[in-house]
Amino acid sequence: MALTNFLLAGFGGQGILFSGKVIAYSGLMDGKEVSWLPSYGPEMRGGTANCSVCISDEPIGSPLVLTPDILMAMNLQSYDKFIHSVAPGGMAIIDSTLIDKKTDRTDITAVYVPATALASDHDLQGLANIILIGTMLKHAPFADFEAVEKAIQKCVPPRKSHLIEANLRAIKLGMEY
Amino acid sequence: MRHVRDHVPGLCNSSGKVVNILAERVLMKGNEALAEAAIKSGCRHFFGYPITPQTEVAAYMAKRMPKIGGTYLQAESEIAAINMVLGAASAGVRAMTSSSSPGISLKTEGISYIAGSDLPCLIINVQRGGPGLGGIQPSQADYWQATRATGHGDFHILVFAPSTIQEMVDLVYTAYDKADEYRMPAMILADGMLGQMMEPVEFPEREADHLIEKPWATTGHQNKRPHNIVNSLYLDPNELEQKVRERFQRYEIIKEKEPMAEEYLVEDAQIVLVSFGATSRIVKSAVNTARSMGIKAGMIRPITLWPFPEKVIQKAAETASSFLSVEMNMGQMVDDVRLAVNGKKPVYFFGRTGGIIPSPAEVLAQIQKIMGGAK
Incomplete structure (x- = not known):
């Protein structure tokens, strides 16, 4: 894996930027070069949020991801906006609780996960994003599980450390799906 | 450098x-x-x-x-x-x-x-x-x-x-x-x-x-040394001219001593892109793609903008056939590139502005356009 470009998109508040941080830290824990670039500004408040992440063996050129190898979409607007930008041969991880469309693209792998429903069924409210990361990890292994585990520990702030266990459960749930 | x-x-x-x-x-x-x-x-x-x-x-x-x-x-x-x-x-x-x-x-x-x-x-x-x-x-x-x-x-x-x-x-x-x-x-x-x-x-x-x-x-010196004065007002023009000259x-x-620049694949480059800051990362991606297509592109990235690393540009002007300054504005650093190149070679500009980040593909298209015309 020389260079993998991720684009994560959804509503502000769904943990899009946090998911990106988990992916980036996983890459860092694996000794790779990484970059994380958020959309910023007024659109983040209740509007759409998206985040570009790159993991590479080489120093990263443009950190802005325009044609993602892996797209994670958590609302319909983001799905409509970005599904056509996924690189041929790439992958889309889609929260099918919130997006009831299926892509007609045959040159990418689309994985539909009812992540938001799974989160409420398993007492993991607010962790649909991490469930999707788990599914991503299974279908496109971007890092070792141990690296992801360490990344979660890095990304969850100390005052919320009681949530580490729930995050790890969410990853595993996503991987089983 | x-x-x-x-x-x-x-x-x-x-x-x-x-x-x-x-x-x-x-x-x-x-x-x-x-x-x-x-x-x-x-x-x-x-x-x-x-x-x-x-x-x-x-x-x-x-x-x-x-x-x-x-x-x-x-x-x-x-x-x-x-x-x-x-x-x-x-x-x-x-x-x-x-x-x-x-x-x-x-x-x-x-x-x-x-x-x-x-x-x-x-x-x-x-x-x-x-x-x-x-x-x-x-x-x-x-x-x-x-x-x-x-x-x-x-x-x-x-x-x-x-x-x-x-x-x-x-x-x-x-x-x-x-x-x-x-x-x-x-x-x-x-x-x-x-x-x-x-x-x-x-x-x-x-x-x-x-x-x-x-x-x-x-x-503060408790009268142990002559007191220091920090000031920018000099009403005597001779004194002010002297200060400015110093x-x-x-x-x-x-x-002479402080210019810094990164040179990337400049030695044999026919087209040298000049770019600073975040834009240079996009330019580097475009240069790499151009190289993979057989176009001899290189990049100079000024790290100090003042002092501007003009000698690096001057040196490249001896070997390169053209320059392309890529910026997130309507063309500002390109002035300094032109001053350094001093008419020896054509200097082109490409930029996006208003908050738009240029894409590597856009920059590559500019390289192809210039190199196509040069051949």
Whole structure:
């Protein structure tokens, strides 16, 4: 894996930027070069949020991801906006609780996960994003599980450390799906 | 050219190997990295005012400064903040302010006073689209302001343009050291992309003795020495001309000793792209793609914008057949490229502005267009 470009998109508040941080830290824990670039500004408040992440063996050129190898979409607007930008041969991880469309693209792998429903069924409210990361990890292994585990520990702030266990459960749930 | 770290005493051992690096690389936003690097450089006095996309610099300082015995002060305006920097710098401490484009415009009066008083300080500009309130997305439209007119009067400031988060850190160290050495303001000219993005970064520990003596500082002396005066007012034109001339003699030394640039695949390049800051990363991607298509492209990345690394460009003008300056503005640094090339070779420009980041594909298309015409 020389260079993998991720684009994560959804509503502000769904943990899009946090998911990106988990992916980036996983890459860092694996000794790779990484970059994380958020959309910023007024659109983040209740509007759409998206985040570009790159993991590479080489120093990263443009950190802005325009044609993602892996797209994670958590609302319909983001799905409509970005599904056509996924690189041929790439992958889309889609929260099918919130997006009831299926892509007609045959040159990418689309994985539909009812992540938001799974989160409420398993007492993991607010962790649909991490469930999707788990599914991503299974279908496109971007890092070792141990690296992801360490990344979660890095990304969850100390005052919320009681949530580490729930995050790890969410990853595993996503991987089983 | 020299690597940034070669400029930082206390970081390299005699063989040039970097020492005292913290073992762990951490993921950090550019804005936060700038703030932590300033603290590591000995800055204990920060005066700011919030503005997107640099607010995390101030937020980080607000969190850290009280814990390490420093001063964090959110001023009532950008103008107040830069004048507080003037006061703190007069006392010889490492002072800092940070803002984004419209806020820097407000600071320019104070920057001119600081330059006119021969005081060192660090100013951060995390650029956004302009003019006016403009927008909040990344831009490089303050190149002219930073290198030509950060205030009224005959003066320059040192301007450093990092392209990675690690370089944001390294250049803060360099900027403070050079500002102290030459007694003049230094600016880190970043942009919204660098300020907001996260990359792995490490913070070299400085040796305690990297701070130089400042015998000119107005520190209070209990009549043990003649008193120092910090001033930029000279009503006698002969005296003022003399002061300005002295400053420009210093600038000549700086122009000789301090230019920094990265050269990438320039040696055999037919087309040399010139680009700074975040844009240079996109340009590098385009250069790599061009090379894979058999086009001999290279890149020069000025790291110091003032002093501009004109000799590197002049040297490349002997071998390259054309230049292409790529910027996030309507064409500003291209002026300096043209001055350096001095008519020897054609100099083209490509830019996006208003907060749009050019894509590698757009830059590649420009390379192909120019090289197609050249053949």
